[in-house]
Amino acid sequence: MLDLYRLLGFSMPNTEKMAACAATLLLNPTDVIGAIVRSLVCFSVLVCLLGLPSVKLSAQDQPATSNYESDPNEEGLKPLQSIKLSIAPTLKDEDGKDQAFPKDESQKYLADKPSEFHKTGFSRDWEVTSVEWAPTELAYPDLYFEDAQLERNGYAYGRLQPLMSGARFFLTIPSLPYRMGANPPTEKIYELGHFRPDDDVPPYIVKMPRSRTAGIWQGVVVTGLVFIFP
Structure with missing residues (x-):
């Protein structure tokens, strides 16, 4: 084995230094833990930068998707793609298209009606209640x-x-x-x-x-x- 190292041109490692390094690692386990932590951090950084290899799923492995209009899910929730940002009320016709609400005709209807004035407390059949001060029992x-x-x-x-x-x-x-x-x-x-x-x-x-x-x-x-x- 020693002759093989010499033929390949490698210098023989110093056994005393290797023994000293092994003894140091055995006596200081924190160095070993630190080296492992640094290795994990480096691996995580590489994964974040390079990304993991993507695996294409087959048709059997892909999750089944359902259409809300034809096949709503069990919880009755519609997909996010069907939610609109506008909160204006709309109506749908027979074909499913949105249509506007009818015009407000209340102003035209109330214009022909006479106006009435109601006095607070006099035109309503309310009972009069009185509140009197009473000392506390403190x-x-x-x-x-x-x-x-x-x-x-x-x-x-x-x-x-x-x-x-x-x-x-x-x-x-x-x-x-x-x-x-x-x-x-x-x-x-x-x-x-x-x-x-x-x-x-x-x-x-x-x-x-x-x-x-x-x-x-x-x-x-x-x-x-x-x-x-x-």
Whole structure:
């Protein structure tokens, strides 16, 4: 075998290099996978550029085609070739040819008729229905920090509103015992008593309710704080 290589003029391959290459491929299988992927990509590119050889089917292997006019398919769908882009309505005569629709004679017919005017709601036998506002059954605990003039009625102080809201918040904290005594957190408050939606609400002062229980709670809390923080 070695003499045959020499007679043909081929140089003998280095066995050490071949062994090293084989060992590298065995130790690094990712190189083998990369080579296979590159080969598949090259083959796909060649197929896209050159194309696959076409095979002519025989008359027996070709799919059967049906004419929609004479033999519609099972689903009742017509082929795309018979669909037109025009959506204008057409009629067909006995020979199957398209013919135009008859002219609109409604204007000529209505021209001889007298005109009538119908008033909405008076010329029809409709029953009169009335809709009345009713408050919702929404209930929630007392909103101790609520600003009804701002949040419900829309009255504001312009650019001073952030300062007024902050002052109202910090001034409400010392009066929390009184407010919680007048309206306990467990008591439900409904929407009754407020102005109706879209009413012209005049500005007014929201006063705290008078309650003996609330005064006792406020006194107890203030006295307790005095003894706790002398």
